[in-house]
Amino acid sequence: LRGVGAAAIDNLMEDAATAEISRSQLWHWRTRGVALADGPVxxxxxxxxxxxxxxxxxxxxxxGRLTEAAELLDRLVLDDVFAEFLTLRAYSMLE
Known part of the structure; x- marks a missing residue:
């Protein structure tokens, strides 16, 4: 989101709430061993x-800053304890 809270992606405005929902879903799928529609867990x-x-x-x-973004998402998805908010971990990364 480049520190501004929203970004245009495929002609749609996406924001921190979208990122929060997405990372939460990934964490829940991983910690519950959800099988995807095409078969793999x-x-x-x-x-x-x-x-x-x-x-x-x-x-x-x-x-760009993809390495930092990937490392942040890794922590949010792979940690055993669910992080309260992605923004709390991301604020320190803003320039």
């Missing part, structure tokens, strides 16, 4: 594989 390995594919699609981890 959403676990840490699948999360990591999909994250790596998306990083590559966006230009690689060296593009």
């Amino acid at each position: 959403f676990d840490a390995a699948l999360y990591t594989a999909v994250r790596d594919e998306e990083l590559a699609r966006l230009g690689g981890p060296e593009a």
